Amino acid sequence: MSFFLIRMNFKGKDVISIKDFSKKEINYILEYSKKMVPYAKGEKYKDILRGKILSSLFFEPSTRTRLSFDSAMNRLGGRIIGFSDPSGTSQKKGENLADTIRMADSYSDVIVIRHPHEGAARLAAEFADAPVLNAGDGAGRHPTQCLLDLFTILTEKKSISKNRIVLLGDLKYGRTVHSLAYALSMYKAELTFVSPKSLRMPKEVFDECNELGVEPKQTTNLEKAIKDADVLYATRIQKERFPDPAEYNRVVGSYNIDNELLEKADEDLVVMHPLPRVTEISHEVDTTKHAVYFKQAFNGVPVRMALLSLVNGGML
Amino acid sequence: MKKELKIPRIKNGTVIDHIPAGNAVKVLRILGIHEKTTYVVSVAINVKSKLGRKDIVKVENRELDPHELDKIALISPKATINIIRDYDVAEKHKVELPKEITGIVSCPNPTCVSNANEPVNSRFKVVCKDPPRIKCYYCEREPDDIAERII
Numbered sequence: 001m002s003f004f005l006i007r008m009n010f011k012g013k014d015v016i017s018i019k020d021f022s023k024k025e026i027n028y029i030l031e032y033s034k035k036m037v038p039y040a041k042g043e044k045y046k047d048i049l050r051g052k053i054l055s056s057l058f059f060e061p062s063t064r065t066r067l068s069f070d071s072a073m074n075r076l077g078g079r080i081i082g083f084s085d086p087s088g089t090s091q092k093k094g095e096n097l098a099d100t101i102r103m104a105d106s107y108s109d110v111i112v113i114r115h116p117h118e119g120a121a122r123l124a125a126e127f128a129d130a131p132v133l134n135a136g137d138g139a140g141r142h143p144t145q146c147l148l149d150l151f152t153i154l155t156e157k158k159s160i161s162k163n164r165i166v167l168l169g170d171l172k173y174g175r176t177v178h179s180l181a182y183a184l185s186m187y188k189a190e191l192t193f194v195s196p197k198s199l200r201m202p203k204e205v206f207d208e209c210n211e212l213g214v215e216p217k218q219t220t221n222l223e224k225a226i227k228d229a230d231v232l233y234a235t236r237i238q239k240e241r242f243p244d245p246a247e248y249n250r251v252v253g254s255y256n257i258d259n260e261l262l263e264k265a266d267e268d269l270v271v272m273h274p275l276p277r278v279t280e281i282s283h284e285v286d287t288t289k290h291a292v293y294f295k296q297a298f299n300g301v302p303v304r305m306a307l308l309s310l311v312n313g314g315m316l
Numbered sequence: 317m318k319k320e321l322k323i324p325r326i327k328n329g330t331v332i333d334h335i336p337a338g339n340a341v342k343v344l345r346i347l348g349i350h351e352k353t354t355y356v357v358s359v360a361i362n363v364k365s366k367l368g369r370k371d372i373v374k375v376e377n378r379e380l381d382p383h384e385l386d387k388i389a390l391i392s393p394k395a396t397i398n399i400i401r402d403y404d405v406a407e408k409h410k411v412e413l414p415k416e417i418t419g420i421v422s423c424p425n426p427t428c429v430s431n432a433n434e435p436v437n438s439r440f441k442v443v444c445k446d447p448p449r450i451k452c453y454y455c456e457r458e459p460d461d462i463a464e465r466i467i
Contacts, residue, residue, distance in 0.1 A: 138427050139427070
């Protein structure tokens with residue numbers, strides 16, 4: 001795969017769901033993200049988005065996604081307007097999302113949105129002329145997280161397709177794992193889903209993997225699953241997504257990744273996590289070579305720089 | 317012996333036949349035909365036929381657009397549409413689900429943006445025509461009770 005082979009045009013394209021992209025397009029974004037790394041680290045600077053304004057509309061809390069989008073826009077010389085807490089906006093007065101988007105569209109060149117309603121970003125794209133990037137819509141999609149996860153696997157393992165990947169934790173409500181399972185199936189990675197029985201991967205996700213020619217395994221036994229795995233992707237059990245708090249209390253703390261467990265794994269196993277973590281990964285793991293979750297969080301910057309650059313038509 | 321018709325023939329208009337028994341009222345809802353309609357409408361429910369029980373709807377003096385009627389394939393994919401002129405069947409169509417369904421079915425996901433206070437209609441992509449399967453354009457959820465979700 002060579003970046004210069006075919007230059008793809010993403011100008012004006014919305015980034016709503018990973019399913020809107022072909023494998024070829026994803027490969028292109030990932031290769032372009034690699035070129036962004038020295039710019040994301042501040043080792044190089046080029047203001048290709050100078051004069052552009054990003055509307056950053058966060059209707060739900062976020063640390064990494066919001067900050068890495070802000071960093072990405074700043075690193076490319078663009079500017080940011082927006083909010084991280086909707087309580088100070090007209091939403092409090094009853095304004096609907098469509099009107100907020102129309103307004104943001106008229107003030108900026110690109111819109112990043114996180115919203116508690118599934119499909120909010122798709123709706124935003126209908127009302128905006130500017131490209132819309134989905135930074136998470138409720139329990140739905142989170143395509144930029146998916147792309148940075150793929151980027152992390154690619155940079156850590158040199159390839160996406162030849163890996164045995166374990167997805168662990170809240171596979172029922174976790175928005176990152178559904179998109180990721182789909183995307184990894186596009187690359188024919190070998191998938192194992194590990195979760196408590198009540199948080200199993202939904203059937204629709206299995207069906208999508210099957211349609212892409214992948215048959216994921218399913219188990220509750222983490223120790224067995226990681227024995228010959230290349231990547232362990234852990235997720236937080238998200239309290240805020242549980243309709244029933246009692247159900248949350250039954251499953252929280254089901255799995256803990258610590259050094260004792262990792263002794264049983266391949267020495268090249270990498271542990272990923274979209275963060276924030278609660279009890280899934282012991283802090284002792286942070287200093288081992290298995291831990292790549294902080295690198296993964298950094299990777300949000302070059303990947304989001306690549307996306308902002310591509311949809312704005314400002315190229316390196 | 318001459319077959320006795322449960323509802324009389326119409327001279328001009330539209331006959332929707334082969335509706336699964338018990339679904340005629342839902343078909344009327346999909347077509348936007350309600351109690352204040354000005355059309356003359358006859359409805360037969362649980363009529364015997366070669367293939368078991370069925371419902372029939374007859375709308376007098378109105379030729380409904382067959383493409384508009386395709387929406388009823390959501391609940392009766394085998395329905396047929398007959399355009400009647402001077403007591404004869406002038407045109408006959410089988411319903412076929414369009415690629416997209418707008419404003420007819422509500423999304424089953426309570427946190428879908430189409431169920432919030434937004435100026436949009438519900439919108440579904442048709443995944444499978446028979447049996448009908450649809451997926452929300454916004455949240456990608458598939459309702460498994462389409463007939464119950466007709467707005």
